[in-house]
Amino acid sequence: MIRTFLAVELREDLRTGLGQVQENLKQRLSRNLSKDARVSWVQPASIHFTIKFLGDTDEHVIDPMRTAITLAMEGQRTIHIPLERLGVFPSPHQPRVLWVGPSERWEQGDDAPRLVELHRVVEESCRSLGFAPEARPLTPHVTLARIKAGGRDVGRVLAQSGVLDQPLEIGPMEIRSIVLMKSDLRPAGPVYTKLWEVGEGCRR
Numbered sequence: 001m002i003r004t005f006l007a008v009e010l011r012e013d014l015r016t017g018l019g020q021v022q023e024n025l026k027q028r029l030s031r032n033l034s035k036d037a038r039v040s041w042v043q044p045a046s047i048h049f050t051i052k053f054l055g056d057t058d059e060h061v062i063d064p065m066r067t068a069i070t071l072a073m074e075g076q077r078t079i080h081i082p083l084e085r086l087g088v089f090p091s092p093h094q095p096r097v098l099w100v101g102p103s104e105r106w107e108q109g110d111d112a113p114r115l116v117e118l119h120r121v122v123e124e125s126c127r128s129l130g131f132a133p134e135a136r137p138l139t140p141h142v143t144l145a146r147i148k149a150g151g152r153d154v155g156r157v158l159a160q161s162g163v164l165d166q167p168l169e170i171g172p173m174e175i176r177s178i179v180l181m182k183s184d185l186r187p188a189g190p191v192y193t194k195l196w197e198v199g200e201g202c203r204r
Contacts, residue, residue, distance in 0.1 A: 001058060001059070002059060003183045003184070004055070004183065004195070005052065005055075005180075006052045006069065006179070006180055007181050009194075010142065011174075014170060014171055014173060016044070017083075017171065018044055018144065018170060019044035021086070021144065021170070022041055022042075022044070022145070025163070028161050029157055032160070033153055033157055036149060036153070037147070037150025037153045037154055038147070038149040039098075040145060040148055041144065042143055042146075047144070049081075049142050049173060049175075051118075051122055051178060052131075054126065062180070062195060062196075064129060065129055066180070066198060068129060069122065069178055069198050069199070070198040072122055073177070073198055078175065078176045079114050079174070080111055080173070081101070081140050081172060082102050082103070082106055082170075082173075083101065083142065083168065083171065084102060084106075085100070085168055086168060088158070092155055092159060093152065094152050095147055095151055096146065097145070097147070099142060099144060100142055100144060100170065101139070101141035101142065115138065142173070177198060178198060179196065179197045180195045182194075
């Protein structure tokens with residue numbers, strides 16, 4: 001068994017921009033956080049958009065999964081998701097995850113329903129191979145950091161800085177293909193290995 005997930009890889013320029021956002025946040029937080037707070041930052045090279053976390057996966061499923069996702073991607077148009085605001089999960093008062101994603105305006109546009117439909121067909125493909133469906137709707141975001149301790153303190157500093165209300169100009173993330181990633185958990189952090197990629201022929 002291997003640990004896997006389906007994701008969208010980011011262009012290098014987006015990873016560079018997200019790395020700069022991380023550095024700015026680190027400076028803001030380091031000046032005002034208590035010593036008890038602990039924030040784990042995602043390496044820019046590892047930042048991605050998770051479509052579905054699969055978890056422990058039988059290696060015999062790898063090829064059938066590729067076939068199923070290839071079929072799911074047929075006829076899909078490229079989806080553009082602007083990375084334009086900083087957000088947190090689950091709440092601003094005690095965040096556990098710092099992320100970047102689209103604005104609420106994007107969620108009311110034409111691309112949002114296409115993302116919902118893509119997620120639906122991917123879920124159906126995974127269900128046909130024995131994977132449990134995700135109970136929550138897909139929230140388009142890329143994770144910048146995870147707060148391991150001191151969430152209330154981090155929330156206080158973020159609120160005082162006003163960064164959650166400031167728009168970002170990183171650029172659009174494009175969903176033209178989906179990759180299957182293997183995740184190896186190591187003391188220094190997870191190491192990701194791409195097993196395959198499908199859907200490069202999405203219509204623009």
